Amino acid sequence: MMHPDTILEPVGDGYVQINPPYPPATQEEMDSFWDLPFTKLPHPRYKGKRIPAYDMIKFSVNTHRGCFGGCNFCTIAAHQGKFIQSRSEASILKEVKELNNLPDFAGNISDVGAPTANMYGMHGKNLELCDKCKRRSCLFPARCPNLDCDHTRLMELYKKIDSTKGIRHSYIGSGIRYDLFLTEDGFVDQSSKPYLKTLVLDHTSGRLKVAPEHTEDHVLQKMAKPTFKLFERLRKEFDKINRDAGTHVGLVPYFISSHPGCTLKDMECLANHPALKGIWMDQVQDFTPTPMTTSSVMFYSGIDPRDMKPVFVERDPERKMRQKSYFFKNSSKKSGKPLQGSKQKPNIAGGKTKPNKKK
Ligand code: SF4
Known part of the structure; x- marks a missing residue:
């Protein structure tokens, strides 16, 4: 306000x-x-x-x-x-x-x-x-x-x-909100597509960071995040830009396990989501309550303060670890591997995707 x-x-x-x-x-x-x-x-x-x-x-x-x-x-x-x-x-x-x-x-x-x-x-x-x-x-x-x-x-x-x-280069290392330029049906305004294109091709150092945070919409609703369908749309546009330009920029999605509202079943759905095929899961975390947030109120009270309805909260440390382990369910290592088996070549991690500009 x-x-x-x-x-x-x-x-x-x-x-x-x-x-x-x-x-x-x-x-x-x-x-x-x-x-x-x-x-x-x-x-x-x-x-x-x-x-x-x-x-x-x-x-x-x-x-x-x-x-x-x-x-x-x-x-x-x-x-x-x-x-x-x-x-x-x-x-x-x-x-x-x-x-x-x-x-x-x-x-x-x-x-x-x-x-x-x-x-x-x-x-x-x-x-x-x-x-x-x-x-x-x-x-x-x-x-x-x-x-x-x-x-x-x-x-x-x-x-x-x-x-x-x-x-020579200016990169965007901070996260971006893709719902500022994308809807499930396409781009928001005339600046949206050129922005995504320049972001991917000119301002991403190897991998573009985005934060869908989960795949299941009822968990996303508890987080106040947009539907996962938007990430699916982003991936489509992102892959097209890479394909057209012949580049191999990677997409790094951030995810959270054990957020209030998230069950083991939800994590299983995330781990098997087809839209994440071939994506590297190294930017994940288990939910930690932080001061002055709505999620922390849910965590401690078991109630969503927005509608005062009960919300499932996983507080058991062992079950929280099990939730987190789903991020790596299909990986041979704990990080840096695709979530699911994929023939896709690993994307460049932090490396250059194009020759240096000389000035
Ligand atoms: S843009 Fe809309 S939601 Fe945001 S502060 Fe203004 S009126 Fe409120």
């Missing part, structure tokens, strides 16, 4: 007060944060030591904050807000240019990203409606007709980043 209330909850002899968050930052405010003279280097106390997490982010650029996806298990909206707060192009391009001054930078940006990379600059068409809106998600249970999902501005940004001196 744009104007959230203060929440007071009686606890023991007193009350817990949850203050409303700050209003969303303006573009000028966002630029003022990112224009501070960050070194983009680890703290000097780590001198000489390797920090694996730093390797992932050292050549990345953040374009915006917030996420309006509203997944029930995610805390992003609780700490960054539902409304997208974007940096200006000028601020982003300044940072991109300055990457050239970093030691070891070879011209490859690992991530032009954010919580959801393709929400850059997105907002409602009529902001007065958004100002009064009480929906937790602009995408679930269906995409809001007031949401402007045009990806043109983002594609323009990618072009400008790529034409910056010293930049």
